[in-house]
Amino acid sequence: MPTPETSDVLLQEFLADPAHLTLDLSAAVARCTRALDLQHAVVYLVDLQQRHLVPQTDVASSMPVDGSLAGWAYRTQALRVEEAETGGVTAWLPLLDGAERLGVLAVHASALTSATLTRGRALASLLAMMITSKRAFEDSFVRHTRTEPMHLPSEMLRAFLPPRTIGNSHVVSTAVLEPAYELGGDAFDHSLTQTTLHVSVVDAMGHDLASGLTSAVALAACRNARRNGADLPTLVGSVDDALARWLPDQYCTAVLAQLDFETGLLRWSNCGHPAPLLIRDEQLITDALEREAEPPMGSPAQLSASPRRTHETMLEPGDRVLVYTDGITEARTREEKLFGLERFADYVIRATAGGELAPEALRRLIHSILDSQSGGQLRDDATILMFEWRPPTR
Template structure:
């Protein structure tokens, strides 16, 4: 059927057990420009539909005689409607016999479009068939639109739930592919000119575009969006300018792009699909593409802001945490430290370590400000500075815990922190431990055993009294390990079970402080949801 509603080119299945009647109806429709599929029974009609379904050539309408030899035309209509792939096939019943109005109603109830009494005028037959096809196609278009809008809504929800720019581009590309039925690729070019790329899953995962192709696209996006105002820009890039392989491996395509700046104008979002496929789908699909592009840009903004905040927080932490090569000289003691930020999808935390020389020995500390944000990282810096200042006057770990507790209550009453401190005399091995809500130190011995120091106390920042220090003596062969819970804490797993796993892994490590830390990071430190701070020491 063409855009003017003519029936030229439509395929009509005629189901009639009378050869003469079937021939007459087929001749009339053929002369009007239709393709005709004549069958003599309901069983033949169902078998023919099965064959055509496999070939993808279902008829546009079925003209069904009411009085078939193997089943009634009404029953055949019901069979059509019960099958998912033929439920949308419009049916027009006809009969040369006198039929009571109740029988006509039965056909309509079965799902037919109309009822013809034959013989009928050719113009009437054409008009009824034309109306049946037109109405069926309108319903099919409506169903397709509802499906696309549903997919659009589902995609927007998935995009908004993305925790990183990579997750965002992957979700958006998959959403475009589902909405448009074509391969798709999504780019985010951030304020530092870093390009993030997501490909739809229907693309064969071989021969991915290389870094050169990405650089070409980044330069193209910068050029296309130079001076762009608000709103989504739709444009087509011919294949010589668009690198091959983004939609199909090794295949050149013209690309239909939808581009938009984020609201602050510092990043560009681009959704792309093959231009040929988009032209076939019409303006309504392009409107969906534009909506998805705008939704992706909105979802990208907080991720881009978080990326900046995370970079600032990491820079802050690294600038204030003493680097391993800049630890103070510690006669009679060896110290190894490790710091591993959480995975990029999670917020920065307030984990820290400290190593200080005091008049009474070496003070080591590992702690964590509760929460994940730039504020947590900032308070971490304050706690480290306060600890350094307080230790000048008194390095007793219990006294330091009480002073840090009061400092948090006064200046950050809404925050709490955990910290474990150990004051070690390198000459004697005498060690005093104060623990404020933190994982206690683990003593790893050379005889193949390891035990946690029995030291506990309340969190910093809640104003509860802190117990006296726990005192012990380290042997020259002992290794003392202090960690933050980011190393072992796993959602849904009891912390005591994780601590036992840590103890077992420490016992199985090779000798040496570096070997101990590397073993534990290899065992627990992959894709963690929290930062990891670790400190290991040994006399000698």
């Protein structure tokens, strides 16, 4: 049996060996598990709609995110332990890449000790980084996390999307987008600099490949301006110009926002989009971010005589801001009733009051909307992006 010292040496040798960079995931898991003196480990990745945890091996079965201990670890981002059927224990550890939830890691050991947990957490951290680095070019990860074929417009748009969740010690931003395999023109983006969270939600006209291309160009123009150091008004103008130049017959509505997470100053521009919602102290602050409507992005903006406006407000610690597309509020239940703004806000408020993490609150909300639809299908794209300002207590 390896001692702690030899385990450290084996792990160091693995990391120092350039060959590990080309290993497939199962081989890397096996080598790391032996190096850390663990009995066995299995990686489970969450599917695209966050309903199932899919094992990356043929010797295990998928498990539901709702209704399993593994799913509990995923939902709460916390350790869960149970007795294994073959003896010993199984520790379920969340696989996290920063704030992004990838799935869970099952670590099987003869007994639960502090050393086992430390090594299991180290393995989970290492594998999360490996998965993130490889899934952009290894289709095996994508295939494992899809439950049905994806339409071409959706394939194109998803290539542009960032991780579902990003964050740091001051702020977290998380998003969901449905229908997962049949997207038309909805898209989102979020990113972090040293002091600022940047978010974008766009909704392109139509529901076809041209709509997806419109959103893709809007996101690309937004990122290009942002990475060149543009301020918010210049960034908005860059997107307008790009769409008017390259896709003059297309347009999209959008909310583009920047949050200074040191001070809580929120700046945003609303281009023909539903107004963002502000939830504070478990209450919806009615019309807090409501402003006079402006033209959609693209050619309509070029025809307007008025310049784009940028709005500002100060957030308070714990505030949650929701940016969404009208596919959310205009979704209909099986009884043909609108899901509506009040029901939407009420769900988020109850999730906040229950202490749910932001990514979990959105996961459950979008499933609630989908499950209430006839046939489980939305009539239009539905996107929600929520960010929460949570500065450290001074």
